[in-house]
Structure formats: structure tokens, C-alpha cells
Amino acid sequence: MPGHEGIDDLLKDAVAAVSHDRDGAERIGTAFRIAPNYAVTAAHVADGAARLRLAFGDGADRGCEVVAASAAPPGGGRWGFDDLAVLRLDEPDRVAAPCVLMSEPVLTPGDELLVCALNASYVERVVELYRNYRFRDKHERFFTVDGDRSVIQGMSGGPVWSVRHGGVVGFLKASENLQSPQGGAVAYLLDGLRRCDRGLYEEIVTAHDARHRDEAAWTDRLVGAEAPVRRWVVELQGWLAAISAAADRRVPAALVGELFRDSFAPDSGRLVTLRDLVEYIGTESQDPPLHLARFCALAPNYLPESPHVARGLREIPKKLIPPRDLPEFERRFAVPRAESAEVTTLFGIIVPEEGPRIDEHAPLPHRYELARRTGEQEIITLPPTGRFPTYDQAKRELKRAIDIELTTIDKPLDAVEIVVALPDDHLTDDPLYEWRRADERPFSKFMMRLRRSATWEKNSEQLAELDLRWNRLRRHDSDRMVWLGCDDPRGRALRELQVLFADDDPPDGLGVSEPPTEHVLAASRTNALPVSLWRVASCPEHPGGAACDGTLFRRHVATRIGESSPLDWYTAIWREQRDHTRSVDRDEFWRKIVCIIDRPGESRRRPPPLAGPGATRELI
Structure with a gap:
């Protein structure tokens, strides 16, 4: 997998060694700049201090105020994974260090990671880059990594860059009590920031997005298959940062409903602003370019006070959607149209095949049928139907056929119903709300009804x-x-x-x-x-x-x-x-x-x- 050319220098320049704000204080941890006025470190590095001092790689040595920090564990116990401190820089205009590019991708085992942190084992206590770290396990509030060396004291607070996705995904947290002697634990960055005061979070991410809109130093150096999507995400977030009213940057529930009609929407706690919605779509949707284009087509309807941003967003689908598909895309999403109150129902049925069989002990063949009705119109049988050697194969093909048909239905969730009839001996195999498509998306986002196949006739x-x-x-x-x-x-x-x-x-x-x-x-x-x-x-x-x-x-x-x-x-x-x-x-x-x-x-x-x-x- 190719690395991101030139990211090493940018990342190292954005990182600072942390010490207490007094002369001759020892360097005790790592911090990095995330927005023009702000940097972050681990809260256990700040350890309750009101002020710290940061020494950046370019020689800048600046004081900073701890404006938000996770609460220390009671009784001096072990820190949990609420362990983030936000630092406001003194005289930020005099700090030349770049702001890291933050991201929130879905990491998978083996993903390559780049770490930049203080090496406290040397007398000089300098900031160094560490390669050969890889993602190991995902947990609710943190993830673990394997590497050529363990996370040691002084490295806490250092940024962790995802080589495949592009972006700082977290910061080093701990190395104790892990199953592997090499590696450590990493706390999620954006998740930790969202736990801060809402106003502070919005100020930080808006300034971060505006900086990367104006300066493309990080995105220009991204390489690999994920780079185009990350560039589009950064561009969209830059447009959203231009919204002047904070209220307009909030996420309308109606917009979420439109975007996630056929799948589960993200947890509302993750969607503080529209930029979080863009981040989710760009990292966790099945087809990021298409769904980012849908966002650009639908979001302007909720931005009446920001017409310049709305116009900019409406132009982006022309770059994301292939020219041959653009007319159909604009017909479905860009042209306002009245919603129909009619309910569309898909009827699926699996029945055993009757007739003589050569081997009475062989599995009973089954077939499926699929039909569709909109409102009070006639029910139409949909091709294909088929005969399959086993019930499981017939059910798998029925799921696939329903999934394909759902892609042709552009309706709100409460206007789509799926009725499934199963043989009596399979009614309790697995509940309908657990049915999933081939890509693991749930069908249960729609209304689903179970029926007995024998009652169709x-x-x-x-x-x-x-x-x-x-x-x-x-x-x-x-x-x-x-x-x-x-x-x-x-x-x-x-x-x-x-x-x-x-x-x-x-x-x-x-x-x-x-x-x-x-x-x-x-x-x-x-x-x-x-x-x-x-x-x-x-x-x-x-x-x-x-x-x-x-x-x-x-x-x-x-x-x-x-x-x-x-x-x-x-x-x-x-x-x-x-x-x-x-x-x-x-x-x-x-x-x-x-x-x-x-x-x-x-x-x-x-x-x-x-x-x-x-x-x-x-x-x-």
C-alpha cells in the first residue's frame, strides 16, 4: 500500500512536546495542533494543570490554556478513555505549525498507521515518527494497535494517522494491561471532541474545516484508493464551514430521514453539525461518491439563510456523478417533486415444490416469487422466479431480489412495506428484523410483515x-x-x-x-x-x-x-x-x-x- 507522500513532514511539524508552564520543566507528553487556535493532548498529560507549554518542531515555544479536559478518575485511579484535553494557544498567529487533517474512518484489522510522538527514552526528549503500527481491535471508545514497539511514557497524546484513509483518527492513550507486549491503545479523536462543550466543538471543527478549505497541503499529498473520497469530504466540509449561522450548521432530522431511507441512520449523538453527517457518509456509506452527491442535492433545501453555500453544493454532483448518469440523478434528487402518500408493498413468498422425487431423503426443493403493488394498483409479478434445491438457497435469492427491487423505489421509509410468507416449518428460523442484505445492511429499516405461505391460497x-x-x-x-x-x-x-x-x-x-x-x-x-x-x-x-x-x-x-x-x-x-x-x-x-x-x-x-x-x- 502506498504511503502518503510528504505527510511525514506535515505531521511532524504539527506535533509539539508538552511540559508544564514554567522554566526548565521536563517534557512529559505530546500534543498536536487541530485548528488555528487549538491543540489537543491526553488529559492525563495535563493532569489538572491550568496551563501548559508546547514546543513545536519549527522551534516555536508557546504557552497554552487548558480550556477543556476529561475529569480525572476518582481517588487517583487508572484513567479511562475519557482522556482528552483541549488547549487554546497563546498568540496563535505566531505559530507556523500546520493543523492536522482529522478524519473518522472505519478501520479494519491490519490497517497501517503512522504515529508521531515524544521519545522520552532519549535524553533530548525529541519528537519522532514511528512506523509499522497496525490496527488490531476495535472497542467502543478506543482501539488497540500492534507495532514494533510499545507505547511508552511521553508518547501519550501523539496523533495517529491512517495511511489508507488519510487523516488523524486518534491519539495515543496507554500501553498497560494489553494482551500484546508491543503496541498500545488509541482514543478516538473526533469522538472525544464531541464530548466537549457543543459550542467549543463547533468552533474547533469549523475553524479546522475552513483552514483545510483554504490550504490544500494535506489533501494534495494523499495517495491511494481512498484519497479521492477524502478530498471530496474535505471540500464539502469546507463549504459547510462557510455557513455563518451556527443554527444552520445543525443537522435537520428530515434531511437524515431523506438520506437514510433504506438503511439505519447513524447515532444522533454523532451528528452535532452537518460536517459530521458528511464525515459519516464519506466513510461508512456503501457508495460514498453517490451518497455525497445526494447530500449535495438535498442539503441546500435546508439552507435558506446561506444561498451561496447552497449554490456551491448544488454544483458538486456534476463532478461526482458520471455524465451518462447525471440526468437520471438530477431527475431523482435535484428536481423538487411532491411526495406520494401511496404505500408500495413488496410481496415475497417461499413455498416447497410439490411432486414426485427420486430421493425421498434429499432436501425438499423450494421456489420463491416476488410481486409489487403501489397503492390500489394491480399486483405485478416480478421476474425472476426460480426453483432451488434447498429452502436456504431460495431464501437467499429472495433476499437478493428484494434488495434489487428496493433500489428502484424512491419513497420514505413509512411508505414501503415488505410482506414475506414462509412455510410453517421455517417461521421461527430467524426473525424478519434480523434479515440482512448481501452487504449486511438490514431490511428491517422498512416495515416488514410475516405471513404463512399456506394462507396465500x-x-x-x-x-x-x-x-x-x-x-x-x-x-x-x-x-x-x-x-x-x-x-x-x-x-x-x-x-x-x-x-x-x-x-x-x-x-x-x-x-x-x-x-x-x-x-x-x-x-x-x-x-x-x-x-x-x-x-x-x-x-x-x-x-x-x-x-x-x-x-x-x-x-x-x-x-x-x-x-x-x-x-x-x-x-x-x-x-x-x-x-x-x-x-x-x-x-x-x-x-x-x-x-x-x-x-x-x-x-x-x-x-x-x-x-x-x-x-x-x-x-x-
Whole structure:
């Protein structure tokens, strides 16, 4: 991998040795300049001091004030990874040291890193460059590196440059308690700055971006595959730095929603200003040039007070998008158009192939079909369909087909729905909210509904039964649900279950506290129930083998979902599952639930494919 030509000199010039602000003080650590008025070091280097002195490589020796620093550990314990100190330079105009180029890429194991820090093992205590460091492991607040030497005292606070991506990604933090005797730990730079006062962070990054807009010394020396994207990111951030009003540099939620319609948006805590949004798009999106161009097309709509910046951003897609693709890009993103309220639904189905087989012990072949409907238009079957030797292959191809079709839909997230029908013996294999595309992006950003494949084809009696149950359940809510407790024998006897549905006043929904038996699945399927709800894990409340009626599970469902109708449970559960990362408790509870809904009007496959009778469409 090629290095960045000439970066060595720039990085070394931007680094300073740190000492206490008194005559004859010993050099104790490393700092580096990040903006015209500011430098940073590790907070444990400052160690509570109000002032420090920085000795830059060009001979400049300047005092500085510690304006922000992470709190020291209580009782003098070991420093955590909140360990950043921000220094305001005295007489910054007299300091010739360059400002480092900051970045926040996604590092991968083996990425080459360049370190510049104080070598305190020499009597002279000089700043030196250290090569042959590589990224090892990523952690929430820091990452570890391997190298030819360990991080030693005095190196703390030194910048760490990513050779592949271009930019200072962090600063040296520690070397103790690591598994490897060589290397050390690095704290993230921009993440640490965002933990400072918001006003201070905005002042620093705005000045940093303006400096690199006016001086291209760093970007001109970048080489390698990542260099063009980094240059575009720096240019966009430079334009955003020209926004005069701080309020206009904030990130509008509507803009984030437009940019991340088909994938999870970044954590809002990471998006302090628009420049953070550009940084994220340029480093973590699947196609940075395209998504940066989308930002340039959409962001000007939110900058009414900065018309000169808006005009500049609108010109950039012409450089990022190939000429042959530019007309289509401008049609989709650059030309304002009214949003349609119609919902687009993708219907996917996997069914086993019927017919004689040579080897009865071989895996059962499966096929998939995909269809699409917009609003009240007819359902259209989409090519291709196929027959595959196993269910897993059919599911993989269905995911791929859905992913391809989603790229043709330019709608808000709440206007796209994915309905997937699976065979009964595969309903609990993996929850829909865990389905991912080939590139690991989640499908669960969209509304997703699970259905039984067997219910796509119903006779007229079943259709009438489903219609009746649906309307009755909508009127009477959860009173029409029947719950089978953990020790209910009906869950293991199909005859008793069928008697339940043959009653003069049969239930309209089924809730099961334990994983469903084949009898429960058969009863649920053959009786055309609008709603079925069950768990994929056994009840934990069986102390000493005591009987349990499943009330704990029902109580949890009622508490979490509230007073909503069972017909709305799928939506509520889907939202909880989509947001399950917010808490361990939510994750443990919701990931064990499967909810299946069977809507009237979506039950016949032919004719037309996956369509339902027109008389019941108003119920959808």
C-alpha cells in the first residue's frame, strides 16, 4: 500500500512536546495542533494543570490554556478513555505549525498507521515518527494497535494517522494491561471532541474545516484508493464551514430521514453539525461518491439563510456523478417533486415444490416469487422466479431480489412495506428484523410483515371466515384472543384445538406462551386466524417444575404494547424489534416473539398473483 507522500513532514511539524508552564520543566507528553487556535493532548498529560507549554518542531515555544479536559478518575485511579484535553494557544498567529487533517474512518484489522510522538527514552526528549503500527481491535471508545514497539511514557497524546484513509483518527492513550507486549491503545479523536462543550466543538471543527478549505497541503499529498473520497469530504466540509449561522450548521432530522431511507441512520449523538453527517457518509456509506452527491442535492433545501453555500453544493454532483448518469440523478434528487402518500408493498413468498422425487431423503426443493403493488394498483409479478434445491438457497435469492427491487423505489421509509410468507416449518428460523442484505445492511429499516405461505391460497369459505374474524377482532380487540398457557394440553392435541374453533363463539386470534407445536401451527393455519402470536423460547417461570399458565408472558405483552388492538400488534412488535438495541431488556424480550398477521384481501395468489378480492380491499 502506498504511503502518503510528504505527510511525514506535515505531521511532524504539527506535533509539539508538552511540559508544564514554567522554566526548565521536563517534557512529559505530546500534543498536536487541530485548528488555528487549538491543540489537543491526553488529559492525563495535563493532569489538572491550568496551563501548559508546547514546543513545536519549527522551534516555536508557546504557552497554552487548558480550556477543556476529561475529569480525572476518582481517588487517583487508572484513567479511562475519557482522556482528552483541549488547549487554546497563546498568540496563535505566531505559530507556523500546520493543523492536522482529522478524519473518522472505519478501520479494519491490519490497517497501517503512522504515529508521531515524544521519545522520552532519549535524553533530548525529541519528537519522532514511528512506523509499522497496525490496527488490531476495535472497542467502543478506543482501539488497540500492534507495532514494533510499545507505547511508552511521553508518547501519550501523539496523533495517529491512517495511511489508507488519510487523516488523524486518534491519539495515543496507554500501553498497560494489553494482551500484546508491543503496541498500545488509541482514543478516538473526533469522538472525544464531541464530548466537549457543543459550542467549543463547533468552533474547533469549523475553524479546522475552513483552514483545510483554504490550504490544500494535506489533501494534495494523499495517495491511494481512498484519497479521492477524502478530498471530496474535505471540500464539502469546507463549504459547510462557510455557513455563518451556527443554527444552520445543525443537522435537520428530515434531511437524515431523506438520506437514510433504506438503511439505519447513524447515532444522533454523532451528528452535532452537518460536517459530521458528511464525515459519516464519506466513510461508512456503501457508495460514498453517490451518497455525497445526494447530500449535495438535498442539503441546500435546508439552507435558506446561506444561498451561496447552497449554490456551491448544488454544483458538486456534476463532478461526482458520471455524465451518462447525471440526468437520471438530477431527475431523482435535484428536481423538487411532491411526495406520494401511496404505500408500495413488496410481496415475497417461499413455498416447497410439490411432486414426485427420486430421493425421498434429499432436501425438499423450494421456489420463491416476488410481486409489487403501489397503492390500489394491480399486483405485478416480478421476474425472476426460480426453483432451488434447498429452502436456504431460495431464501437467499429472495433476499437478493428484494434488495434489487428496493433500489428502484424512491419513497420514505413509512411508505414501503415488505410482506414475506414462509412455510410453517421455517417461521421461527430467524426473525424478519434480523434479515440482512448481501452487504449486511438490514431490511428491517422498512416495515416488514410475516405471513404463512399456506394462507396465500384459500377457498371461498376460508376467505369469508377470515373476513368475519378480522372485523370481529377489530371491534372487540383482545377479548377475541384465546391464550394457551405453558401447561395447556390443547397445545399438544389438534382435536381439542379444533373443537375450540368449532364452538358457537370461536376465538379470532391465538396467543401461545410456549413455542408452538405442530398442532398449534396446523390449527392456526387451517382456521384462517387474522393474528397469531407466540414465543420461540420456553417460559423461564417454571421453578421446581411447577405448572405455569403463561400469565407472565401475557402481562408483559399487554404492558409493552399497551391498549392497541391485536390488529396493530404486528406494527408495535416490529417497531420494538427494530429498536431492540436500545436496551438489553427489550432485546431479550422482543427477539423471542413471532407475530403473524393474515389480512383479508391478500390471501389469494391467482389471479392475479398475490392479489385479493376487490370487495375486501378497503379492509387492508
